[in-house]
Amino acid sequence: MGKQTRERQLKLEARIVKLKSREKELRISKDRIVARFERTCQLLKRLNQLREEQCELLKEKFRLTLHLQVESEVQSRVQSKLQQVMTLQQQIMVKAAQQDHAKENVAGNQDCVSSSKDVVDKMQRMEIELRCGICSELMVSATTLNCMHTFCQYCVTQWKNFEKNRAPIVGCPVCRDTITSERRNFSMDNIIGIIVDCYSEDEKNNRKELMKQHQELTRNLLTGERQPNTSNPFYQITNRNVFIGEMRVEEMPSLPRINLQNVTRRRSLTSITSRPATVRRLQQGSVRPRWR
Ligand SMILES: [Zn+2]
Ligand SMILES: [Zn+2]
Structure with missing residues (x-):
């Protein structure tokens, strides 16, 4: 009986030892599980934090996307x-x-x-230089005297005839140098022709008319008609005045030697003003040459 009890006691003690060992194992296991649980809890907490951060980042990304779009x-x-x-x-x-x-x-x-x-x-100044000192028109058949003054051929011939009636020596109407020779100046004719080319048709016709008159008058001179008369605008007698071109000689009717101080330009004679010199028309502005 005692032996059985003893065996039973031994078995119980062995079982207690086993149980204690098991308890110890279980306690260790429990500690591990608790530690693992705590670890898991920490991980979950961390996971939540990360999710919140992710959420914030997504919001930030959305804001940035909006900002980029704008x-x-x-x-x-x-x-x-x-x-x-x-x-x-x-x-x-x-x-x-x-x-x-x-x-x-x-x-x-x-x-x-x-x-x-x-x-x-300049053309106007040149035109004035090319006017005859006797008739004031652009010279017709320009003729240069030994003193180098130049006039229309008809005007200077008429002047010489007029002077010959009163004095043995004939002088230039401008400088009074004795006239010893005269020459036709064809270069001046050509220059005058170039100027006339710039005129209007009316002016050209007037010029043609003037040249025709000069030719007729020169022909008359050659045929002996040398006295002033009322129809010749270049050698004209009116009342007590004689005109050669535009120069008026006041002594009449004996036609003495002309005192050049008494030679004046006429301005108002009807026969001339009806055909006024181009220079006067230019000054009055009623005629404009074509080159204007
Ligand atoms: Zn003349
Ligand atoms: Zn002269």
Whole structure:
């Protein structure tokens, strides 16, 4: 009996030892599980934090995307405005170039106008220089005396005839040098021809008429008609005055030697003013040569 109890006691003790060992194992296992649980809890907590951070990042990304979109729209608007500005700049440059071109044209035209005025002025001065000192018209059949003064051939011939009636020595009507020789001046005829080419048709016809009159009068001189009369505008007698061209000789009727101080220009004789000298018409502005 005691032996059985003893065996039973031993078995119980062995079982207790086993149970204690098992308890110890279980306690260790429990500690591990608790530690693992705590670890898991920490991981879950960390996971939650990460999710929250992810959420924040997504929000931030969304905000950035929106911002980028707005920025892109603004940029495209800015690009469009820049394009417009560039187009306007190009238009302004084109306009400026056109204005420069127009200014250059205006300046060129002004130069042209002033140079053509200059040419007209010089032509007028030259025309005045080429007028006969006796009849004041552009010379017809220019004839140069030994003193180098030049007149129409008819005018100077008429002057010489007139002078011969009163004095043995005939002088130049301008400088009074004795006339010893005379020559036709064809160069001057050509220059006068060039000037007349610039005239209007009316002026050219007047010039032709004048040349025809000179030819007829020269022919009359050669055939002996040498006295002044009322129909000859270049050698005319009216009341007590005798005119050679536009020069008036006041002594009449004995026709003494002409005192050149008494030789004056007539201005109001009807027969002449009805065919006024071109220079007077130019001065009055009623006639404009073609080159104007
Ligand atoms: Zn003349
Ligand atoms: Zn002279």
